[in-house]
Amino acid sequence: MNLYQAVRDALSNAMMRDDTAVVFGEDVAFGGVFRCTMGLAEEFGRERVFNTPLSEQGIAGFGIGLASMGHTAIAEIQFADYIFPAFDQIVNEAAKFRYRSGGQFNAGSLTIRCPSMAVGHGGHYHSQSPEGFFLAAAGIKVVIPRSPIQAKGLLLASIRDPNPVIFMEPKILYRSAVEQVPVDDYQLPIGRAETLVSGSDVTLLSWGTPIYHCETAMHMLNSPPETLARHVPESLRSAKVELVDLRTILPWDVDAIVESVTRTGRLVIVHEAGRTGGVGAEISAEVQKRCFLKLDAPVKLVTGWDTPVPLAFEKFYTPDALRVLDALVETLSY
Numbered sequence: 001m002n003l004y005q006a007v008r009d010a011l012s013n014a015m016m017r018d019d020t021a022v023v024f025g026e027d028v029a030f031g032g033v034f035r036c037t038m039g040l041a042e043e044f045g046r047e048r049v050f051n052t053p054l055s056e057q058g059i060a061g062f063g064i065g066l067a068s069m070g071h072t073a074i075a076e077i078q079f080a081d082y083i084f085p086a087f088d089q090i091v092n093e094a095a096k097f098r099y100r101s102g103g104q105f106n107a108g109s110l111t112i113r114c115p116s117m118a119v120g121h122g123g124h125y126h127s128q129s130p131e132g133f134f135l136a137a138a139g140i141k142v143v144i145p146r147s148p149i150q151a152k153g154l155l156l157a158s159i160r161d162p163n164p165v166i167f168m169e170p171k172i173l174y175r176s177a178v179e180q181v182p183v184d185d186y187q188l189p190i191g192r193a194e195t196l197v198s199g200s201d202v203t204l205l206s207w208g209t210p211i212y213h214c215e216t217a218m219h220m221l222n223s224p225p226e227t228l229a230r231h232v233p234e235s236l237r238s239a240k241v242e243l244v245d246l247r248t249i250l251p252w253d254v255d256a257i258v259e260s261v262t263r264t265g266r267l268v269i270v271h272e273a274g275r276t277g278g279v280g281a282e283i284s285a286e287v288q289k290r291c292f293l294k295l296d297a298p299v300k301l302v303t304g305w306d307t308p309v310p311l312a313f314e315k316f317y318t319p320d321a322l323r324v325l326d327a328l329v330e331t332l333s334y
Helices: 003-017 040-044 056-068 080-094 130-134 148-160 210-221 254-264 279-290 321-333
Strands: 021-025 049-051 072-076 110-116 141-143 165-170 194-197 202-206 241-245 248-250 267-274 300-304
Touching: 003 021, 003 040, 003 072, 003 148, 003 165, 021 056, 040 049, 056 072, 056 080, 056 110, 080 110, 080 130, 080 165, 110 148, 130 165, 130 248, 130 267, 130 279, 141 148, 148 165, 194 210, 202 210, 202 254, 202 321, 210 241, 210 267, 210 321, 241 254, 254 267, 254 279, 267 279, 267 321, 279 300, 300 321
Parallel strands: 021 049, 021 072, 072 110, 110 165, 141 165, 202 241, 202 267, 267 300
Antiparallel strands: 141 248, 194 241
16 A cells, blocks of 8 residues: 555544544545545445535534544544644644543544645645644644554554544655555554664654655765765765654654664754754754763754745755755764
């Protein structure tokens, strides 16, 4: 399956095993703009898979009410860029619902899916990465998968998690990443990072689409001098990079990252969102506090620029393999 097929399969699995599960959002009954809900309305009926008005605030508010009445609410925000009208409902209502009622009420069975990250030509209204805006919203979780297997397992775990979850799907990966995905029901742990490549010299941390740019940068770092990476000093070509996929942005896996950085002594964080007030800034602050005496170099951030995502220059906005490679060289050479 590719990623959008894995998402569709996860939704089908969830609805098959939970009669209270409902999927709703803009155009989802027709399959959605990315086809993630294709055929679900025909499979489960239009009372369980239905279109909503074009109101993100209304979608989130309806989902909170549905979840509070004991249903499993799976909402779709058509693009993560348009989640901001629903920000009040998510941060002031969904995140605080259980806490402010002393546990009497609960909206934990709410999952909000939204296509996120750059697509190459989406610009400032269709290529944003808004995960950092939710970091201070205690009471919700934010999850970003990198591949079809991850998407299905993490989405099923998100739907069944006892807390509201925002599930951000990297839209450029919908049709570009293909894996052998189990058709059976399975879940992957929320709140735990995954080490993809073990190393001893530097920790490279990312999530979603930039994971693949990080892999390319690692290959370039260890490639012969006659390749594109000829500016890499010979002494660094044998460096062993540890690649970690954060997967859950909130709450992020502090223990796994600290353990890795304690071993490697260096950390490079890569994300598409802008630098100021981003997830990387939060992680770097915590890492320098906990690993201060173990660090051999300052924590390095490779991020989008502090501008709106541009249209014609979107390629220059998002971190690519060359920017990641330069960050690795700078950190290893410090």
